[in-house]
Every structure is written in C-alpha cells, then in structure tokens.
Amino acid sequence: MTGSETTPSFRLAYVPGVTPAKWVRIWNERLPGVPLALVAAPAAEAFGVLRDGAADAGFVRLPVDRDDLSAIPLYTETTVVVVPKDHLVAAAEEVSAEDLADEIVLHPLDDTLDWENPPGRPALERPATTEDAVELVAAGVGVLVVPQSLARLHHRRDLTYRPVSGVPQSRVALSWPQEETTDLVEEFIGIVRGRTVNSTRGRPPTPPQPKRKRPEAGGAQRKPAGGKSAGAKGARGGSAGSGGKGAKGGAKGARRGKPRGRS
CATH class of the missing domain: 3.40.190.10 (Periplasmic binding protein-like II)
Structure with missing residues (x-):
C-alpha cells in the first residue's frame, strides 16, 4: 500500500478539564470513514503537541502564540x-x-x-x-x-x-498549526462552529424534489349537471305531447260525431 492510499485519520489533542465527547460524536456521524484519535495533553504541553505534529488540532487554554498557531476562542469557564x-x-x-x-x-x-x-x-x-x-x-x-x-x-x-x-478566568479555544490547515481541520472547525451538513463547507445539500400535482376530485369523470336527466325529461315530454294527449283527443272526437242516415 502506497502512502497516497493510506486511510486518512484525524488526531485531536485536549487539555485536562475539556470534554470533547460531543464533537467527537458528530465527527463519527459525518465522517464514519475517517477515524478520530484523542490525544490527552497537559495544558503546558498542548502547544508543543500541535507544533510537533502529534495532533492535527487541539482544545487548549488561551493565550495562544499566534505567530505559528491559529485559534478560535470557544468559551470562558467559571x-x-x-x-x-x-x-x-x-x-x-x-x-x-x-x-x-x-x-x-x-x-x-x-x-x-x-x-x-x-x-x-x-x-x-x-x-x-x-x-x-x-x-x-x-x-x-x-x-x-x-x-x-x-x-x-x-x-x-x-x-x-x-x-x-474578582479573579481571572480560563478561556478554552480550538487551535491548530497555521501551515497545516487541512481539509480535515476545516471539517472539524465546521463541527465546532455548529455548521450543519448542508452548509457551504459541509456536504452538498439534497436538491429539492418537485411536487406532484394532485388531480381534482372527480375532475375527468365529472358530468355536466343535469345533462342526462334534462334530456330524458325532454324526451319524455316530447313523446307525451305528440302521442299521448293528442291521440286521446282524436279518439274522443270520433265518438262524438253524428251517425249517418239510412237510405
């Protein structure tokens, strides 16, 4: 296996008192193929661990020497x-x-x-x-x-x-070597800053799916109101007018005629 084929990993240093469990859990959910290794370091030695390359980034206590290290302040302790x-x-x-x-x-x-x-x-x-x-x-x-x-x-x-x-307070920061701001370091910075997977530095967002139009209820099968009943009624009315009442009138008139005389 060549060096370029080596599985990537991320090493995270932390000083006593800092609990990185929350960020480690998010890392494992987002990058399950990149193992994260924790490196415990005394507060006075944490910066040396970063400079020597024994860790890619670390939770440290301020102040940080900004000549060769970058740092993002996170919180102040009581x-x-x-x-x-x-x-x-x-x-x-x-x-x-x-x-x-x-x-x-x-x-x-x-x-x-x-x-x-x-x-x-x-x-x-x-x-x-x-x-x-x-x-x-x-x-x-x-x-x-x-x-x-x-x-x-x-x-x-x-x-x-x-x-x-009325006493000094300790401030915790995320720090890493300025010359080693790798993609994995950027990924961890995003996690610490609360970026979601759909942010600009996270994974590409899922494109929105087009909405399917729902057909109107009974739209294609709806018949004109009164169509069939009106036609049927008209048909019934027509037949009654032509054959029913008129025929009876003709028959009645024939019965009322005078009988012919006998020769």
Whole structure:
C-alpha cells in the first residue's frame, strides 16, 4: 500500500478539564470513514503537541502564540474555589477574592489562571500538579482556586466548590498549526462552529424534489349537471305531447260525431 492510499485519520489533542465527547460524536456521524484519535495533553504541553505534529488540532487554554498557531476562542469557564465540605465557604453561594484573604491558597505549577497576584496567603511550597493540590485541600492544608472543569475532573466526596468573583478566568479555544490547515481541520472547525451538513463547507445539500400535482376530485369523470336527466325529461315530454294527449283527443272526437242516415 502506497502512502497516497493510506486511510486518512484525524488526531485531536485536549487539555485536562475539556470534554470533547460531543464533537467527537458528530465527527463519527459525518465522517464514519475517517477515524478520530484523542490525544490527552497537559495544558503546558498542548502547544508543543500541535507544533510537533502529534495532533492535527487541539482544545487548549488561551493565550495562544499566534505567530505559528491559529485559534478560535470557544468559551470562558467559571472560576471556583475548592474547599472541604465543612469549610465556612461551603455555606455561601459565591465568594470574592477578598473573602479568601486569610486562607492559604495553593498555587500548583500547572496552574491555568495566569495569576498576577493570587489571593490569600501562599503555601510554603507549590504543588506540582492540580491533582496534588486537591489532595492537600482534602488534608486541610489550604484551598484551591481553579476553573470549574478541573474542580469537576478531580472531584472528591469530601470536597465541594463555590464560584469566586474578582479573579481571572480560563478561556478554552480550538487551535491548530497555521501551515497545516487541512481539509480535515476545516471539517472539524465546521463541527465546532455548529455548521450543519448542508452548509457551504459541509456536504452538498439534497436538491429539492418537485411536487406532484394532485388531480381534482372527480375532475375527468365529472358530468355536466343535469345533462342526462334534462334530456330524458325532454324526451319524455316530447313523446307525451305528440302521442299521448293528442291521440286521446282524436279518439274522443270520433265518438262524438253524428251517425249517418239510412237510405
């Protein structure tokens, strides 16, 4: 088998917290002959995965270096604070950054919020990963501020989270190498943007079928109103006028004539 005959495929990278299942399902419905392979990548390594050609496109967190990568922003995530269920914060519906001023706020090395001045008091050491930081929260060492998707990803029964205002938010985007905007990349961009199969970049639409005209009810077999009955009535009337009453009148007149005299 030559290289030109190789079955095409599409590789999609995604960072922790992003759930690509919806777009993968649509891809499989529209392009069943092109397998899609998922490539999990840490947030800090996702751009290297795209540049090295290990994935054709990927869901990443902004910002993106636009010198060699293209990106389409998709959505902004809610930022939350992860705390033990018996923490005072758990009693509130939402907190602000100022409410965390007295808390030890863990700042993992793989943080995705691009803090300038994280709230609260810093821990003695920064956890290596968000998952490690969640374990420290469960141990009562501090609290953790992260995008909501990461709080859900690392959910534990003994922890909960609440929205936080006045803090940075994480934005998720679809990104791909500018020099590798292939037809399959364009196809996936269309899926993410919500294009239908009948859109200009999708499959050609099915031409409209001509409508069949329905014949009028009884149109070809409808007879003129009164045609047959009028003719029959006229015929009956004609025969009665010519032979019926006139004949009787003639016969009656013959009976009333005077008898001839005898010779």
